Amino acid sequence: xxxxxxxxxxxxxxxxxxxxxxxxxxxxxxxxxxxxxxxxxxxxxxxxxxxxxxxxxxxxxxxxxxxxxxxxxxxxxxxxxxxxxxxxxxxxxxxxxxxxxxxxxxxxxxxxxxxxxxxxxxxxxxxxxxxxxxxxxxxxxxxxxxxxxxxxxxxxxxxxxxxxxxxxxxxxxxxxxxxxxxxxxxxxxxxxxxxxxxxxxxxxxxxxxxxxxxxxxxxxxxxxxxxxxxxxxxxxxxxxxxxxxxxxxxxxxxxxxxxxxxxxxxxxxxxxxxxxxxxxxxxxxxxxxxxxxxxxxxxxxxxxxxxxxxxxxxxxxxxxxxxxxxxxxxxxxxxxxxxxxxxxxxxxxxxxxxxxxxxxxxxxxxxxxx
Amino acid sequence: xxxxxxxxxxxxxxxxxxxxxxxxxxxxxxxxxxxxxxxxxxxxxxxxxxxxxxxxxxxxxxxxxxxxxxxxxxxxxxxxxxxxxxxxxxxxxxxxxxxxxxxxxxxxxxxxxxxxxxxxxxxxxxxxxxxxxxxxxxxxxxxxxxxxxxxxxxxxxxxxxxxxxxxxxxxxxxxxxxxxxxxxxxxxxxxxxxxxxxxxxxxxxxxxxxxxxxxxxxxxxxxxxxxxxxxxxxxxxxxxxxxxxxxxxxxxxxxxxxxxxxxxxxxxxxxxxxxxxxxxxxxxxxxxxx
Numbered sequence: 001x002x003x004x005x006x007x008x009x010x011x012x013x014x015x016x017x018x019x020x021x022x023x024x025x026x027x028x029x030x031x032x033x034x035x036x037x038x039x040x041x042x043x044x045x046x047x048x049x050x051x052x053x054x055x056x057x058x059x060x061x062x063x064x065x066x067x068x069x070x071x072x073x074x075x076x077x078x079x080x081x082x083x084x085x086x087x088x089x090x091x092x093x094x095x096x097x098x099x100x101x102x103x104x105x106x107x108x109x110x111x112x113x114x115x116x117x118x119x120x121x122x123x124x125x126x127x128x129x130x131x132x133x134x135x136x137x138x139x140x141x142x143x144x145x146x147x148x149x150x151x152x153x154x155x156x157x158x159x160x161x162x163x164x165x166x167x168x169x170x171x172x173x174x175x176x177x178x179x180x181x182x183x184x185x186x187x188x189x190x191x192x193x194x195x196x197x198x199x200x201x202x203x204x205x206x207x208x209x210x211x212x213x214x215x216x217x218x219x220x221x222x223x224x225x226x227x228x229x230x231x232x233x234x235x236x237x238x239x240x241x242x243x244x245x246x247x248x249x250x251x252x253x254x255x256x257x258x259x260x261x262x263x264x265x266x267x268x269x270x271x272x273x274x275x276x277x278x279x280x281x282x283x284x285x286x287x288x289x290x291x292x293x294x295x296x297x298x299x300x301x302x303x304x305x306x307x308x309x310x311x312x313x314x315x316x317x318x319x320x321x322x323x324x325x326x327x328x329x330x331x332x333x334x335x336x337x338x339x340x341x342x343x344x345x346x347x348x349x350x351x352x353x354x355x356x357x358x359x360x361x362x363x364x365x366x367x368x369x370x
Numbered sequence: 371x372x373x374x375x376x377x378x379x380x381x382x383x384x385x386x387x388x389x390x391x392x393x394x395x396x397x398x399x400x401x402x403x404x405x406x407x408x409x410x411x412x413x414x415x416x417x418x419x420x421x422x423x424x425x426x427x428x429x430x431x432x433x434x435x436x437x438x439x440x441x442x443x444x445x446x447x448x449x450x451x452x453x454x455x456x457x458x459x460x461x462x463x464x465x466x467x468x469x470x471x472x473x474x475x476x477x478x479x480x481x482x483x484x485x486x487x488x489x490x491x492x493x494x495x496x497x498x499x500x501x502x503x504x505x506x507x508x509x510x511x512x513x514x515x516x517x518x519x520x521x522x523x524x525x526x527x528x529x530x531x532x533x534x535x536x537x538x539x540x541x542x543x544x545x546x547x548x549x550x551x552x553x554x555x556x557x558x559x560x561x562x563x564x565x566x567x568x569x570x571x572x573x574x575x576x577x578x579x580x581x582x583x584x585x586x587x588x589x590x591x592x593x594x595x596x597x598x599x600x601x602x603x604x605x606x607x608x609x610x611x612x613x614x615x616x617x618x619x620x621x622x623x624x625x626x627x628x629x630x631x632x633x634x635x636x637x638x639x640x641x642x643x644x645x646x647x648x649x650x651x652x653x654x655x656x657x658x659x660x
Contacts, residue, residue: 055559075562082563092578101574102564153564192653 002106005030005067006189007157008081012061014047014213021047025061029157029191036184036192038200039210040236045193048210049159053082064367066156076105082152085162087142089134095121095145096130102153120148123182140171147182147366157189164199194231197237201225209233231353234280241286241324243279247271254347261318262297264344268352278353283313283327285349290335293344300324302339316343404638410631429632438616445612448527448602449595449612452534456542456591457584459535464546464583468553479547486540494604496535501529501605525607538594542587545658549583550576568606585653593641613637 007029014022022044028034037045050056053076062069070078080101089098097104099120102327105111120128124144134142143163150158163179164172180203183190193285200207201221208218209232217229228234235242245259255271256266266279292299303323306313307330314326314334314356324343328334335341414426432438467478485493500506501523508520523529553576561571599614613633620630649655 053559053563055562074567075559076565076567084556084558084560086554086556088554088560089562090557090575101561101566105565107571149560149564300432 005029006031006065007191008065008067009048009052010050010062012051012058012063014044014051014056017058021213022051022058025213025215027215027218029189029242032187032189033205034180034190034192034203036194036204036207037201037210037215038194038197038207038365039094040195041232043210044213045195045210046161049161049193050224052157053080053159054078059172079155080159081155083143083146083158083160083163085165087134087146087166089142089145089149091134093133094130095126095132095134095137097248098145099149101149101150114154120152123151124148128270139167140175143167143175151188155188157191160190160192162194163192164196165194172199179203201237204276209236211236226349228280228353231278231280233279234351234353234365238282239325240280240282240325245277245279246295247273247275247277249273255352257352258366259298260320261322264298264350265347266297266352267272267347271352271354275354279354280347280351281349283325284311284346286324286326286343287345288314288316288326288335288341288343290339292342294363295347296342296344298343299340300343302335302337302341304337305334343359407634410628411635412508413628413631415626415628421627426628429628432629433632433636441611441616442613443615444610445596448530448534448610448612449592451531452538452595453542453588453591455531455535456539457588460539460542460546460587461584465477465550467543468547468550473645482540482543490537491600491604494500494537494601497533498524498604509527524605525609527606527610529605530602530610533605534595534598537598537601538591541590541594545586545590547581548582549580554581585637585648585651586658589644589648589653589658593644596637596640615639 003026007027009027010351012022012025013020016180025044025048027048037048039045051058051063051259052070054070054073054077058071062071064070065080067076090101093101093152096117099117102114104118108116109307109366117130118127121129124147126141126144126148128143129137129141134145137145146163147158160179164175167175176199179190183203192203198312201224203219206218207224209216209224211230211232217224217233219227220228223235224233227320228237228240228343235239243257243259243264244262245257247255248258248263249256250273253267253269255268257266257277264279266277268277271277298318300316300318303315303317304315306315309328310330312330312332314328316324316326319322410421411429412425412427413421414428415546416422416654432643438658463482465484467475498505502508503520503524507522507523511517512520557575557579558571559573567575597614597617598614599612599618602610602612602615603618613636617630617633617637620626620633624630645658648658
């Protein structure tokens, strides 16, 4: 049951004039999961959602919901519902009428509508709000009404387009937990779109990261953070230090990487000698020593410290001027500013990333579509 | 003491210079003429049709003459159908403009506004020369051998409706456009998303949220329609009068100013009544440009 595919996006492209917004997208959403499409604005995540909802037509490729192609179905014929960023509540209707809208359209009996609406209102903790109008509600309450209005139709998949985008930080954090809780309680598949990485990491079972119309990685939050598939993802999710270089020798999963400033050891799979690659190491995994460390020919000096509460960030400058970040506990005794240090890391903590494949892919795309 | 005197002057001069001209303008061009019309409506005339300042209610009694009542009814009838036709034509048109891409939107909007800037009297004469017995339409139809003798297009209620709709169409389109433009596209998508088809979405979401535009447009069409005497004069040939014709005739050929003034007062009262109904229905005065 858990692994049943409910939405399948097959080789979907969306082109607006000269803009190739979504590129060869393949995506399988599993029954009951909370899947987030994460990316900065203009990456194609909202367009993808709108194509699944039926508001936009894919230029090529197919979209299947429960194994059935939906290309020729209008939004009102699809068994998916959307929660809009702007809530899109009907301002001339009461909360009751807003939530009941979908059932009224489907000509449900009055008594049944009444019962289901009150169920929904208690689900989103808005009992007693039936007779109010949207303008009398706060942002968070409106958002709950929007969710109730979508859920009452019992959708196979709930599509959420940055639903918390308009709320303030505190309320947003609270709603994140509520949404996640609601989703796991109801067991409805959520396909969520956001540009907020923390939001994505907090709520999702899986995250799909989109960049320039390409789905670069689809994995669990942990995998995304620990094993970013591309250089972009490594820099996009959390903070990291990136070293670009070339593989000098490979020994199993370990590789010696030649950098401008020396050489380091990294860990990864499927790498070949002389390949151009990037090594990513998170600031909290980066270490330093006052003596050279075997396998790492890196050195630099401490430029400054930044105190950020529980931790201190050290900025270390390499001989070519490249700055790397390192995180230490604030309680630790740290070398003086200006000291020479030798950065290194546990090989297992680093990630080797094929540097240029995505870039190359994009270059080919650009040639194809002008 | 001196201080307060000083501040009084400091406030008075800017107040007079800013609000003063507008107040004078309104006083001399709106308030005084209105009072004059009101006073005139209670005056009587002597045997030479000169106004004499003797109080009388005769003018108002004459307004209930059956001939007049018939013309009020006819005027309301014309105004009503003009409004209905304007709504039916104007709504889809305004919707189309409001939802068009911005480059095309400007062009379409200009198509409505440019005739609006042109004198309507000239445009109505244009229709007369187009529809007349020796007009372009008849000439073309005869050249094409579709008719043998010229058709009388003018001088019926149809042509008056045509002229009225033609003159007043922009007054309907502009408030409708404003209302539809403001409508959030997401609401239409939300309605579709919740399972509603186009017609359901239109009647339950689009129309209720733009009805203020329909009300405002209706008021802006209906009221002038009662007074647009030149349309019925030019296109109606004097047999489909509106209230405006009655007033115009009393001031011109009839030379009975007090009666004309009484008719004007009736027209003003009708206008106020309609605006009151509009407000009761939830219309807001800003959409009328007031």
